[in-house]
Amino acid sequence: xxxxxxxxxxxxxxxxxxxxxxxxxxxxxxxxxxxxxxxxxxxxxxxxxxxxxxxxxxxxxxxxxxxxxxxxxxxxxxxxxxxxxxxxxxxxxxxxxxxxxxxxxxxxxxxxxxxxxxxxxxxxxxxxxxxxxxxxxxxxxxxxxxxxxxxxxxxxxxxxxxxxxxxxxxxxxxxxxxxxxxxxxxxxxxxxxxxxxxxxxxxxxxxxxxxxxxxxxxxxxxxxxxxxxxxxxxxxxxxxxxxxxxxxxxxxxxxxxxxxxxxxxxxxxxxxxxxxxxxxxxxxxxxxxxxxxxxxxxxxxxxxxxxxxxxxxxxxxxxxxxxxxxxxxxxxxxx
Amino acid sequence: xxxxxxxxxxxxxxxxxxxxxxxxxxxxxxxxxxxxxxxxxxxxxxxxxxxxxxxxxxxxxxxxxxxxxxxxxxxxxxxxxxxxxxxxxxxxxxxxxxxxxxxxxxxxxxxxxxxxxxxxxxxxxxxxxxxxxxxxxxxxxxxxxxxxxxxxxxxxxxxxxxxxxxxxxxxxxxxxxxxxxxxxxxxxxxxxxxxxxxxxxxxxxxxxxxxxxxxxxxxxxxxxxxxxxxxxxxxxxxxxxxxxxxxxxxxxxxxxxxxxxxxxxxxxxxxxxxxxxxxxxxxxxxxxxxxxxxxxxxxxxxxxxxxxxxxxxxxxxxxxxxxxxxxxxxxxxxx
Numbered sequence: 001x002x003x004x005x006x007x008x009x010x011x012x013x014x015x016x017x018x019x020x021x022x023x024x025x026x027x028x029x030x031x032x033x034x035x036x037x038x039x040x041x042x043x044x045x046x047x048x049x050x051x052x053x054x055x056x057x058x059x060x061x062x063x064x065x066x067x068x069x070x071x072x073x074x075x076x077x078x079x080x081x082x083x084x085x086x087x088x089x090x091x092x093x094x095x096x097x098x099x100x101x102x103x104x105x106x107x108x109x110x111x112x113x114x115x116x117x118x119x120x121x122x123x124x125x126x127x128x129x130x131x132x133x134x135x136x137x138x139x140x141x142x143x144x145x146x147x148x149x150x151x152x153x154x155x156x157x158x159x160x161x162x163x164x165x166x167x168x169x170x171x172x173x174x175x176x177x178x179x180x181x182x183x184x185x186x187x188x189x190x191x192x193x194x195x196x197x198x199x200x201x202x203x204x205x206x207x208x209x210x211x212x213x214x215x216x217x218x219x220x221x222x223x224x225x226x227x228x229x230x231x232x233x234x235x236x237x238x239x240x241x242x243x244x245x246x247x248x249x250x251x252x253x254x255x256x257x258x259x260x261x262x263x264x265x266x267x268x269x270x271x272x273x274x275x276x277x278x279x280x281x282x283x284x285x286x287x288x289x290x291x292x293x294x295x296x297x298x299x300x301x302x303x304x305x306x307x308x309x310x311x312x313x314x315x316x317x318x319x320x321x322x323x324x325x326x327x328x329x330x331x332x333x334x335x
Numbered sequence: 336x337x338x339x340x341x342x343x344x345x346x347x348x349x350x351x352x353x354x355x356x357x358x359x360x361x362x363x364x365x366x367x368x369x370x371x372x373x374x375x376x377x378x379x380x381x382x383x384x385x386x387x388x389x390x391x392x393x394x395x396x397x398x399x400x401x402x403x404x405x406x407x408x409x410x411x412x413x414x415x416x417x418x419x420x421x422x423x424x425x426x427x428x429x430x431x432x433x434x435x436x437x438x439x440x441x442x443x444x445x446x447x448x449x450x451x452x453x454x455x456x457x458x459x460x461x462x463x464x465x466x467x468x469x470x471x472x473x474x475x476x477x478x479x480x481x482x483x484x485x486x487x488x489x490x491x492x493x494x495x496x497x498x499x500x501x502x503x504x505x506x507x508x509x510x511x512x513x514x515x516x517x518x519x520x521x522x523x524x525x526x527x528x529x530x531x532x533x534x535x536x537x538x539x540x541x542x543x544x545x546x547x548x549x550x551x552x553x554x555x556x557x558x559x560x561x562x563x564x565x566x567x568x569x570x571x572x573x574x575x576x577x578x579x580x581x582x583x584x585x586x587x588x589x590x591x592x593x594x595x596x597x598x599x600x601x602x603x604x605x606x607x608x609x610x611x612x613x614x615x616x617x618x619x620x621x622x623x624x625x626x627x628x629x630x631x632x633x634x635x636x637x638x639x640x641x642x643x644x645x646x647x648x649x650x651x652x653x654x655x656x657x658x659x660x661x662x663x664x665x666x667x668x669x670x
Contacts, residue, residue: 011663012555012601035568036491037413037551038386040483043378051373052425052478054463056470078372090387092476094429097667126476128389131667134471135391141427141461143387143478148375156371216372220347233370266347328346332432332466 005099010129019127023105027112028122032088039123041088044147049084051075052143058333060107060137062181064173064193065268067140068107070335072114073197073268075144077217080202081271083152086120092141093125097132107138118197120144149203151210158213159234163303164280166273168201168287169194169296170246171223175265176254178334185258191250194293196269201290205273208286214274217267219335224263225326226272227301227311237307240323243316245300264326266334269293274303340434345464354462358440362447363457367423374458376423379482384419386410387478393668395442395472397516399508399528400603402475403442405670407449408532408603410479412552415537416606418487421455421479428460429474432467442473453532455479484538486545493548494569496640499615501608503536503622504529504631505581506558510600511589513669520593526585529628531604536625540608543621549609552602554670559598560661561607562636562646572642575658578651580635599661601669604628609638 001022008015025033032039053074060067071091079086091111095104115122173194180189198217206212214234218226223245231238247255247262255262271294275283280299287297304312311323336357343350360368367374388409395402406426414421426446430439450457508529515524533552541547549569553561558580566573582590582597590597606629610618615634622632639647646658 007667008663010555010667013560013661013663015663016555034386036489037416038384038419038479038481040417041383041385043381043383046378048376048378049373050376050423050425050459050480051369052427052459052476053461054427054429054476056429056463056465058469081372082375084373088385090385090478092387092389092478094389094391094474124385124387126388128391129667130391130471130474133468134393134668135474136465136469139429139470139474141387141389141476141478143425143427143476144373145385145480146373154371220345220351225348326348328343328348328350332342332345332464333469 001101003101005095005097005129007097007129010127023108024125027108030121032121032123034124044087046150047148049079049082049146049148051078053078054141055335056139056333057335059181062177062193064177065195066107066110067138068110069114070195070268071140071142072111073195075142076118076120076197076199079144079146080199081215081217082148083154083206084146084148086118086144086146086199088123088145089120090124090143091122094128094130094135094139096135096137097129099138114197118199149206152206154215156214156216156230156233159230159236159274159303160213161236161303161305162277163213163274164277164299165301166283166297167223167300168271168294170248171267171270172247172251172262172265174268175334176251179331187254189250189254194267194269196293198269198271198293201287201294204290205283205286209275209279209283211279212273212275216272218270218272219268220266221326221328222264222266223272224323228326231309231311235308237304238301238311239304240301240311240313242313244298246296246298336436338436340430340432340464342432342464345462358443359460362443365456367456367458369459379422381485382483384414384417384481384483386413388413389476390670391474391668392670394516397512397528399512400530401442401445402473403445404449405530405603406475406477407446408530410477411453411455411532411534414479414481415534416550416552417483418489418541419481419483421453421481421534423458423480424455425459425478426457427476429463429465429470431470431472432464434473449532453534484541487541489550491549491551491565491568494565494571494609494638495548496571496638497612498548498609498638499612499634500636501618501632501634502558503606503629505583506602506605507582507586507597507600509603510669511586514666522589524585524589529602529604531628533604533606533628536622536629539625540618540621544610544614544618546614547608547610551607553605553607554603555601556661556663557599557601558607559658563661566644566646570643572639573636573646574639575636575646575648577648579633581631581633
């Protein structure tokens with residue numbers, strides 16, 4: 001194969017076949033991977049979840065991951081948020097002419113490794129090539145289909161007063177990592193992205209505590225945006241204990257210097273979970289035991305029946321203040 | 336809403352919600368469209384087909400369609416090629432900062448109209464915005480899930496000597512249309528893309544003739560590439576009757592002047608179908624009656640047991656010649 005992607009790799013002829021056979025099929029190999037126009041699959045036994053996500057992160061490689069790993073984690077986590085076991089994933093790549101073949105191989109390898117870790121099959125794909133300057137590097141869209149656990153009854157509209165609110169680990173790592181990689185601030189800090197697939201901890205949690213009301217992954221917009229979304233969709237108030245929100249020292253340092261709120265930095269391996277208060281301690285324990293990616297699980301707040309649609313922060317001084325409503329990520333192309 | 340797409344529309348906050356609510360949900364409205372991380376769906380009763388396709392066509396609007404219509408047709412047709420009724424589609428858009436909102440609305444409207452025509456629901460989506468110059472206009476990836484008809488047993492590997500080969504209409508329209516739109520040749524001709532969703536004619540065909548062996552849509556690479564693919568995958572020879580390949584006058588004129596082979600120009604609404612010879616006339620009749628998009632159905636050749644892996648063309652002079660093997664589309668970003 002060439003050492004760079006050419007327009008012919010996207011033209012549907014011989015070189016497209018060689019790219020698919022020599023690279024994608026080599027890493028994605030499984031009995032359900034199709035050579036036809038669509039994969040033929042066994043549908044899930046019960047309710048089915050379907051989710052899609054486009055990934056355009058810049059830079060494509062960052063401490064803790066790359067766009068390939070991210071593209072599998074993102075869709076796996078979206079399925080997990082509905083209590084769904086990821087079964088099948090499709091991926092569509094748009095690649096810039098001249099993109100290095102060995103970089104592409106590293107991305108595809110990361111996708112395969114992450115999928116294998118979760119036990120999800122990549123069954124179908126598509127490759128397009130755009131001319132130099134018509135796409136910045138590589139964009140990947142993944143779509144996942146999953147089998148919803150019979151016990152799971154999850155929705156952003158199901159939060160109830162009396163629910164405790166958990167996060168599965170320290171917040172803001174992914175956003176902070178990308179921020180530093182863009183190198184706009186001349187700062188150096190050892191931060192790695194939290195990018196991780198979270199199906200297994202969700203499975204363990206719902207298996208033991210089917211009463212979980214809401215799970216949402218805090219990607220673009222961070223935990224703060226998720227809290228406002230749920231307050232709105234469930235028509236409840238949220239009271240956040242600012243002190244208990246886990247933030248690692250490096251992220252605290254960087255955000256402190258730049259005057260940023262870690263609650264509004266993107267995560268790519270953190271879930272926000274709403275569960276009846278009496279189950280909250282159990283939930284924390286289960287999550288901490290379930291996976292190295294959720295050992296930092298903590299209770300960060302509760303759902304109330306006042307200040308509907310708002311997120312109130314209790315500070316260490318005992319005062320209360322409104323968490324400023326979300327205005328979106330400060331950086332484009334975070335994921 | 337703003338009249339142009341801004342980076343904030345892709346930031347996951349308030350403006351992303353407004354774009355999704357004010358545009359995508361308005362047109363895609365259906366009971367299964369999710370507000371959560373994944374849609375909750377009823378899986379198909381039998382075997383399930385899953386297919387994904389990225390669309391980067393340039394220009395995004397062309398005679399006979401636009402990237403929105405194309406993005407639904409492409410995935411619907413990939414499912415149809417496996418004999419699958421399209422049930423659910425997800426879509427992921429990457430949009431360039433500054434993209435006109437009314438153009439986006441026209442694209443989304445075309446997606447909704449095409450989906451409605453087929454009876455498929457758009458259930459899940461994602462919107463990303465890349466900075467000016469980081470993506471050329473708009474790229475759309477659609478993924479479809481379908482229910483495979485119990486009778487259908489289709490694969491590119493199932494062609495057998497004695498099969499007749501059909502196309503569902505005149506070839507090369509889409510490729511020729513895009514070629515002329517790029518305006519490199521200073522030619523004017525009234526050609527429109529064949530872009531069309533073909534589930535209904537496939538359904539009618541398989542309902543009456545379950546013995547169909549192969550269906551493949553001739554997109555990138557055209558009918559010629561499909562014939563070589565099937566010859567290879569099924570380990571058969573193919574004999575093409577050059578005279579019987581339908582080509583409209585406009586496409587014949589343009590390709591004649593440019594020295595191009597219409598068999599290698601992309602279609603976006605044409606299927607190549609392999610069916611036992613004794614059912615071929617019935618198949619043509621069914622297709623012609625099934626839809627205005629397949630009235631041009633015709634038998635163009637047959638499967639043989641010699642010259643395995645090759646496509647031989649019989650010419651009007653009674654001589655035989657090899658169809659040159661595919662080398663891919665002459666134009667990038669055809670779909």
